[in-house]
Amino acid sequence: MGIxxxxxxxxxxxxxxxxxxxxxxxxxxxxxxxxxxxxxxxKIEIKxxxxxxxxxPAGQIFGLLGPNGAGKSTTIGILTTRxxxxxxxxxxxxxxxxxxxxxxxxxxxxxxxxxNLDFSLTTREVLLFHGAYFGQNARERARRADEQLEKFKLTxxxxxxxxxxxxxxxxxxxxARAMMHDPEVLFLDEPSAGLDPQTRLMLWDIIRGYGSLGKxxxxxxxxxxxxxxxxQRLAIIDHGKIIAEGTPLELKSSIPGGYLxxxxxxxxxxxxxxxxxxxAGVREVKSADSIAADVYADRGGPxxxxxxxxxxxxxxxVRDVHIQEPSLExxxxxxxxxxxxx
Amino acid sequence: xxxxxxxxLLSRDGHVARRNLVMVLVQNLLQxxxxxxxxxxxxxxxxxxxxxxxxxxxxxxxxxxMVVAGIQAVAMPLIAExxxxxxxxxxxxxxxxxxxxxxxxxxxxxxxxxVAGLVxxxxxxxxxxxxxxxxxAHPFAFAGFCLLVALLASAGGLALGCSVGATQIGLMFxxxxxxxxMFGCVYYPWSFLKPFTGLQYAVLLNxxxxxxxxxxxxxxxxxxxxxxxxxAAALAVADVGFVALGIKKFRKKAVS
Numbered sequence: 001m002g003i004x005x006x007x008x009x010x011x012x013x014x015x016x017x018x019x020x021x022x023x024x025x026x027x028x029x030x031x032x033x034x035x036x037x038x039x040x041x042x043k044i045e046i047k048x049x050x051x052x053x054x055x056x057p058a059g060q061i062f063g064l065l066g067p068n069g070a071g072k073s074t075t076i077g078i079l080t081t082r083x084x085x086x087x088x089x090x091x092x093x094x095x096x097x098x099x100x101x102x103x104x105x106x107x108x109x110x111x112x113x114x115x116n117l118d119f120s121l122t123t124r125e126v127l128l129f130h131g132a133y134f135g136q137n138a139r140e141r142a143r144r145a146d147e148q149l150e151k152f153k154l155t156x157x158x159x160x161x162x163x164x165x166x167x168x169x170x171x172x173x174x175x176a177r178a179m180m181h182d183p184e185v186l187f188l189d190e191p192s193a194g195l196d197p198q199t200r201l202m203l204w205d206i207i208r209g210y211g212s213l214g215k216x217x218x219x220x221x222x223x224x225x226x227x228x229x230x231x232q233r234l235a236i237i238d239h240g241k242i243i244a245e246g247t248p249l250e251l252k253s254s255i256p257g258g259y260l261x262x263x264x265x266x267x268x269x270x271x272x273x274x275x276x277x278x279x280a281g282v283r284e285v286k287s288a289d290s291i292a293a294d295v296y297a298d299r300g301g302p303x304x305x306x307x308x309x310x311x312x313x314x315x316x317x318v319r320d321v322h323i324q325e326p327s328l329e330x331x332x333x334x335x336x337x338x339x340x341x342x
Numbered sequence: 343x344x345x346x347x348x349x350x351l352l353s354r355d356g357h358v359a360r361r362n363l364v365m366v367l368v369q370n371l372l373q374x375x376x377x378x379x380x381x382x383x384x385x386x387x388x389x390x391x392x393x394x395x396x397x398x399x400x401x402x403x404x405x406x407x408m409v410v411a412g413i414q415a416v417a418m419p420l421i422a423e424x425x426x427x428x429x430x431x432x433x434x435x436x437x438x439x440x441x442x443x444x445x446x447x448x449x450x451x452x453x454x455x456x457v458a459g460l461v462x463x464x465x466x467x468x469x470x471x472x473x474x475x476x477x478x479a480h481p482f483a484f485a486g487f488c489l490l491v492a493l494l495a496s497a498g499g500l501a502l503g504c505s506v507g508a509t510q511i512g513l514m515f516x517x518x519x520x521x522x523x524m525f526g527c528v529y530y531p532w533s534f535l536k537p538f539t540g541l542q543y544a545v546l547l548n549x550x551x552x553x554x555x556x557x558x559x560x561x562x563x564x565x566x567x568x569x570x571x572x573x574a575a576a577l578a579v580a581d582v583g584f585v586a587l588g589i590k591k592f593r594k595k596a597v598s
Contacts, residue, residue, distance in 0.1 A: 081435070082435075084597050084598070102437050106437040114428070116428040116430075117429065118433075119427065125357070129354045129357075130432060132346075134347070134437060135347065
């Protein structure tokens with residue numbers, strides 16, 4: 001019987017920089033250094049999650065998709081007991097993760113965004129001690145550690161100190177460690193960041209394999225292809241709110257028409273957008289600025305001719321055309337007006 | 343309470359400490375031992391210092407060695423592990439309450455402080471040569487003070503380690519540790535501060551005073567020292583305070 005996840009009206013406001021941001025800031029401490037006195041006293045308030053509710057059924061591979069700073073890591077942080085919610089509740093299985101931390105921790109494995117491996121240990125020791133923390137006896141943890149090393153192709157690094165490993169190897173070891181105690185729910189925060197394409201494919205296979213055992217897997221990513229390829233269900237998150245949720249197919253088909261043509265003109269005469277809107281297959285025209293437009297349509301290439309003709313008839317010239325096929329990237333753009341990479 | 347996990351956490355710290363044992367001992371004990379040699383041996387045999395200074399110095403050296411070792415053992419790794427790498431997180435995700443991880447850190451630090459104390463006693467004694475009139479007539483008082491001092495060091499280390507950022511480590515040494523040692527009655531009995539009345543009472547805020555004076559009372563009772571029951575009571579109060587403060591700060595620091 002798998003373990004599901006439930007999030008009810010979750011919100012999080014940081015009154016100090018969140019840990020990831022704090023680390024990157026280094027010695028200078030942001031706004032508190034400059035500005036007048038009043039501003040100095042003002043507390044930093046970052047609203048990372050804003051009344052988020054979500055249900056992740058047991059046994060699914062679920063993706064949280066969004067740009068940097070959208071609230072993905074905060075969601076994972078709360079679900080893994082590492083972050084205290086400001087409001088709302090989160091459950092792993094039947095356990096409220098804030099009130100029943102130990103029970104929740106027993107069910108979960110976590111791969112953090114940045115490897116947080118124990119630098120004082122060797123590769124194999126990281127796995128052995130992790131097994132010991134979760135109550136595995138000596139024989140069991142030795143067997144499982146060797147299995148994990150083999151599976152993640154780390155056997156030849158077993159005796160090496162963790163601090164000597166490269167970034168990609170550390171990432172692999174983090175994932176091996178998270179699976180070491182065979183958790184019912186696996187959280188992966190940006191698992192393929194910093195991995196080479198080959199390792200990424202290996203990771204996808206491992207995640208799929210783990211999912212096929214009936215485990216629940218929650219991963220965050222800002223790679224569309226990863227979400228599309230791997231996840232059975234997705235939530236798109238931006239500015240601390242969930243803006244769309246469904247299977248990748250459902251989400252993609254929710255984009256009007258499916259295709260997106262990003263157009264740029266030298267100038268836009270008054271009724272040009274009206275004319276484009278009237279073309280066969282066009283569902284929606286959004287003008288990004290005075291000389292650019294995003295056209296959502298049920299076809300891509302075949303529309304170029306009519307658009308160019310319409311522009312010429314109106315006395316304008318098409319400067320740039322970009323066609324995007326139905327994808328989650330287009331979906332994100334449709335909901336937020338911003339590209340995922342922006 | 344999950345004993346299996348607690349024991350695993352403790353054995354992890356033991357494993358890391360054993361791996362770095364020689365380095366850690368040199369780091370913590372070289373300075374006090376050199377001090378012992380210069381003041382306890384060179385200056386006393388040269389006649390600048392009275393021989394009975396050796397008896398005053400030995401308990402003080404044991405006290406600071408334990409205090410420094412305990413603080414270093416807990417505070418330094420914590421400061422590093424709470425930094426950018428967040429190394430501590432793998433243990434915060436172990437199935438045990440975060441407060442117990444703090445308790446585990448305190449116990450691991452105590453053990454390391456006691457080891458430092460056990461190593462420094464014979465070595466300092468030998469370094470000084472003959473003349474330190476140490477009495478082992480009160481073994482239980484001595485053992486009791488060792489435990490109280492070790493707990494003081496590691497719980498203090500926990501509180502410090504959770505309050506100080508990596509950029510402030512240098513400041514921690516010059517602003518906190520050095521004055522605590524110089525005004526900790528390590529190199530002189532508390533009664534010697536009598537001419538400096540204000541200072542004599544101000545240093546009573548410094549728990550290292552009770553560590554040095556308590557060990558003095560247990561090892562060299564013939565020398566001046568604050569009454570044993572007073573030092574024991576003061577150490578117990580300081581221990582309870584630092585344990586409570588350390589665990590509170592750790593739990594706060596552990597979550598964002």
